[in-house]
Amino acid sequence: xxxxxxxxxxxxxxxxxxRHRGNTFRCKRCGQAFYVPxxxxxxxxxxxxxxxxxxxxxxxxxxxxxxxxxxxxxxxGTFRIRAVDDPSAPEVSAAPAPGEPGRPEEPGGVxxxxxxxxxxxxxxxxxxxxxxxxxxxxxxxxxxxxxxxxGEQVRSLLAEVESERSGRESRVRDLEAEVEALRGRLGxxxxxxxxxxxxxxxxxxxxxxxxxxHGRWGADRRQARESAAALSAEFSRARVAWRRHFEGLRAExxxxxxxxxxxxxxxxxxxxxxxxxxDQLRRALTEAGQERERLIARxxxxxxxxxxxxxxxxxxxxxxxxxxxxxRAHSAGSPAVAPPGDPVDWVDLALDAWxxxxxxxxxxxxxxxxxxxRSSPPR
Numbered sequence: 192x193x194x195x196x197x198x199x200x201x202x203x204x205x206x207x208x209x210r211h212r213g214n215t216f217r218c219k220r221c222g223q224a225f226y227v228p229x230x231x232x233x234x235x236x237x238x239x240x241x242x243x244x245x246x247x248x249x250x251x252x253x254x255x256x257x258x259x260x261x262x263x264x265x266x267x268g269t270f271r272i273r274a275v276d277d278p279s280a281p282e283v284s285a286a287p288a289p290g291e292p293g294r295p296e297e298p299g300g301v302x303x304x305x306x307x308x309x310x311x312x313x314x315x316x317x318x319x320x321x322x323x324x325x326x327x328x329x330x331x332x333x334x335x336x337x338x339x340x341x342g343e344q345v346r347s348l349l350a351e352v353e354s355e356r357s358g359r360e361s362r363v364r365d366l367e368a369e370v371e372a373l374r375g376r377l378g379x380x381x382x383x384x385x386x387x388x389x390x391x392x393x394x395x396x397x398x399x400x401x402x403x404x405h406g407r408w409g410a411d412r413r414q415a416r417e418s419a420a421a422l423s424a425e426f427s428r429a430r431v432a433w434r435r436h437f438e439g440l441r442a443e444x445x446x447x448x449x450x451x452x453x454x455x456x457x458x459x460x461x462x463x464x465x466x467x468x469x470d471q472l473r474r475a476l477t478e479a480g481q482e483r484e485r486l487i488a489r490x491x492x493x494x495x496x497x498x499x500x501x502x503x504x505x506x507x508x509x510x511x512x513x514x515x516x517x518x519r520a521h522s523a524g525s526p527a528v529a530p531p532g533d534p535v536d537w538v539d540l541a542l543d544a545w546x547x548x549x550x551x552x553x554x555x556x557x558x559x560x561x562x563x564x565r566s567s568p569p570r
Contacts, residue, residue, distance in 0.1 A: 198272075226273045
């Protein structure tokens with residue numbers, strides 16, 4: 192439906208089609224640019240709040256965003272044309288304003304429509320103003336409630352302060368009464384003691400003497416503090432010196448311990464080598480004894496082949512037979528040593544000397560009897 196609002200410049204009636212809503216145009220008569228809004232304005236049937244609605248929703252059921260109420264929108268709404276500064280806007284046809292020459296007077300026509308539009312705009316303004324006033328009233332009521340709560344808090348605080356002030360005043364009165372009582376008691380004591388002017392001068396002299404004594408004590412105390420500080424510094428220096436001395440002794444002790452550990456390790460190594468040599472000598476002595484027994488057995492077998500027959504005996508059983516023969520030779524008055532040309536005596540003497548040397552090196556006595564007690568068996 193084509194609408195005919197008024198131009199904001201010359202108040203001429205404008206012909207605007209619904210498809211031109213939401214655009215900017217210029218009046219052909221005065222050249223004023225204006226903006227045609229794309230939404231209409233209606234009032235909610237429940238809360239009377241102003242609602243912006245698109246033209247295609249007019250005459251349909253809509254809901255209010257403020258009160259959430261649902262109602263049927265009217266078939267037509269109102270909108271306000273706003274003047275703008277846009278020379279490039281397209282022109283729109285305009286009819287003469289009401290009362291101007293060239294516009295026919297229609298009973299209840301253009302004037303009634305303009306009046307209705309103006310009344311609708313005023314109604315919308317009144318509704319918006321009422322909404323603003325209602326919001327201001329609500330905010331004012333909230334502020335009044337807040338101020339009332341703060342007033343209650345202030346009253347409670349004032350009551351507490353008043354009670355505390357009264358309590359302090361009562362305590363002050365009690366203290367004043369106690370002070371007066373103490374003053375009375377002091378007066379009674381002065382009256383009983385009978386202190387006069389001479390006593391007061393004597394007391395002042397005593398006080399001066401006490402102050403002088405206190406001054407001397409203060410000087411002595413300061414001197415004692417200085418002496419204590421000097422002793423503390425000397426003690427600190429001595430402690431540092433002793434600490435350095437102890438550190439040096441500790442370093443020397445550590446070096447000595449390390450050196451002794453090295454010596455001990457060397458001695459242990461030498462001991463191990465000596466023990467190894469001792470074991471080696473023991474093994475050599477054992478092997479020499481075995482070799483000696485083997486040689487004695489061999490010589491015995493050789494003698495058995497040339498002399499009288501003897502029963503076979505082991506290598507260790509042959510030596511006692513030789514010693515028994517030597518004993519028999521001693522008992523018969525024969526010489527104890529075989530002739531130098533006898534090989535058995537030379538072998539016995541060499542083996543006995545070797546055993547004695549090994550026993551002396553090992554620090555123990557030889558397990559075999561001396562060489563003088565041995566003799567070769569009679570040939």
